Amino acid sequence: MDPNMIEYLADRSKGDLQVLSKQANTQIYSFFNQIIKILKSDENEQKKRIEMNNLFSFFQEPQHLNLGISLEGNTGKGTTAKELVKTFMREDVVSLILDESGLTIPQKTPLFPYFADDKLSDLTSNIIMNVIIEFNKKIVVLYPEMSSYLSSVNEEYNYYSNGTWKQMRHKPFIFSEKKVLFIPKDFATYKQTSSLSLLIRTILVEAIEKDKIKNNREKRKTKKEFEKENIAGNRTENTRKIYDESTEVSYKYYQKEVINKVKERLTKD
Numbered sequence: 001m002d003p004n005m006i007e008y009l010a011d012r013s014k015g016d017l018q019v020l021s022k023q024a025n026t027q028i029y030s031f032f033n034q035i036i037k038i039l040k041s042d043e044n045e046q047k048k049r050i051e052m053n054n055l056f057s058f059f060q061e062p063q064h065l066n067l068g069i070s071l072e073g074n075t076g077k078g079t080t081a082k083e084l085v086k087t088f089m090r091e092d093v094v095s096l097i098l099d100e101s102g103l104t105i106p107q108k109t110p111l112f113p114y115f116a117d118d119k120l121s122d123l124t125s126n127i128i129m130n131v132i133i134e135f136n137k138k139i140v141v142l143y144p145e146m147s148s149y150l151s152s153v154n155e156e157y158n159y160y161s162n163g164t165w166k167q168m169r170h171k172p173f174i175f176s177e178k179k180v181l182f183i184p185k186d187f188a189t190y191k192q193t194s195s196l197s198l199l200i201r202t203i204l205v206e207a208i209e210k211d212k213i214k215n216n217r218e219k220r221k222t223k224k225e226f227e228k229e230n231i232a233g234n235r236t237e238n239t240r241k242i243y244d245e246s247t248e249v250s251y252k253y254y255q256k257e258v259i260n261k262v263k264e265r266l267t268k269d
Helices: 005-010 015-040 045-056 081-086 091-097 103-109 118-125 131-142 144-147 196-214 223-232 235-244 247-269
Strands: 156-159 162-169 172-177 177-180
Touching: 005 015, 005 103, 005 118, 005 177, 005 247, 015 091, 015 103, 015 118, 015 131, 045 081, 045 162, 081 091, 081 118, 081 177, 091 103, 091 177, 103 118, 103 196, 103 235, 103 247, 118 131, 118 156, 131 144, 131 156, 131 162, 144 172, 196 235
Parallel strands: none
Antiparallel strands: 156 162, 172 177
16 A cells, blocks of 8 residues: 555545545545654644554554455464554654655655565555445445445544544455455555665665765766665665755755656556
8 A cells, every 4th residue: 555656546536436535645644644743743742642542553564455465363463552662652763754855654665674565565455445335335336246245244443534544444345254345456566666675776876966966076976886885785774964064955856756757656547
């Protein structure tokens, strides 16, 4: 589940997809804006942590979506609310969230330590579960024969809307004894469009030029050379150092390339 795809579709899709995208994007924006509000507050660290625990308290690893994450009955370790709070309260993550780059939190997550694609997907899915359920209801309206695949039991799902977590009940589909919820195809992709590799590629343009000027080089280093010398090793940490020294030009370039990546995925899919 990719929040960048959803944000793009909110303004550029049509019909039911646009309605669903707009609702989903509003909820996603509201949730991440609440994180910023908590971190910017004058409350002490303990109070902020309590508020963050409350904000993430209803998070649960999404079930029935089949997005390549842990499914019902999987005993592997999945994303937990405690784990997410720990990540978002890290000092280096807080400074990143509150910087003035103009990037959204989802666009900054490649720089979050130990925050893989599936965690952003899990969190996004939780926030917009009501939108996903609405999409499934529309499927039954459009294809009445699908009602024969509905479970006889209502499941409880949480979602985030208007500044609070809410709960709704819904009967998922059942196929081969597995509970399933469908999602709009364009909401998801095989890899988050805001990736570390894309961030590196875009911010290195400015970094290489600065290196040329600082060291009075006649020629710029190639991206491959510069990346080997400055990014290799702990790629996330080393990229963060370059990111912090970048300017608005690089941030806007990265943001533009994220959008281009979204367009590319939508065209391919």
